[in-house]
Amino acid sequence: MKHHRLVVLLLAVLPLSALAAPRAIPGINAKDIYPAGCVDCHAKKAGGADMRLSTRLARWNGSVDPKMLAAMQAFVPKGMTLKGKHPPVTAAVKDIPASCAKCHSASSKTMPPLAPLMHGVHLAKGDQSEFVKQFQGECTYCHKLNKTAGTWSIPNGAEK
Numbered sequence: 497m498k499h500h501r502l503v504v505l506l507l508a509v510l511p512l513s514a515l516a517a518p519r520a521i522p523g524i525n526a527k528d529i530y531p532a533g534c535v536d537c538h539a540k541k542a543g544g545a546d547m548r549l550s551t552r553l554a555r556w557n558g559s560v561d562p563k564m565l566a567a568m569q570a571f572v573p574k575g576m577t578l579k580g581k582h583p584p585v586t587a588a589v590k591d592i593p594a595s596c597a598k599c600h601s602a603s604s605k606t607m608p609p610l611a612p613l614m615h616g617v618h619l620a621k622g623d624q625s626e627f628v629k630q631f632q633g634e635c636t637y638c639h640k641l642n643k644t645a646g647t648w649s650i651p652n653g654a655e656k
Contacts (some may be wrong), residue, residue, distance in 0.1 A: 556582035571616035572608035589655040
């Protein structure tokens with residue numbers, strides 16, 4: 497019983513900062529290596545994979561992987577069925593994600609809304625999600641805080 501009292505006493509005396517350092521949050525208390533959000537991450541990497549959205553969407557013009565399609569169905573409005581392919585886009589890559597949201601609006605009856613779809617794509621697989629594996633699912637890589645105004649935004653830009 498004395499041991500428990502000692503632990504409680506130590507916790508009461510130690511400052512909270514001594515117990516655990518705050519985690520690094522890009523754009524809040526750590527450098528944001530993706531300040532332009534989608535287009536910084538979804539870029540053609542030198543000597544690496546082509547992560548551009550135009551490249552990904554082009555692959556989906558014919559069909560989408562059935563497993564991914566089934567998983568994403570959970571993120572569309574009730575009564576809407578994903579068809580398993582994405583229509584061709586060209587101008588959309590000039591202003592990502594704003595141009596995506598034109599078709600993927602919250603009120604669209606034919607296309608799934610962008611926000612739940614993107615959250616599903618990036619987070620739904622949990623620890624198996626590439627976004628979670630590489631970026632710990634950190635929201636501030638996409639959602640940017642204006643510390644002065646206290647407002648959140650998602651940057652728009654041309655594909656790189």
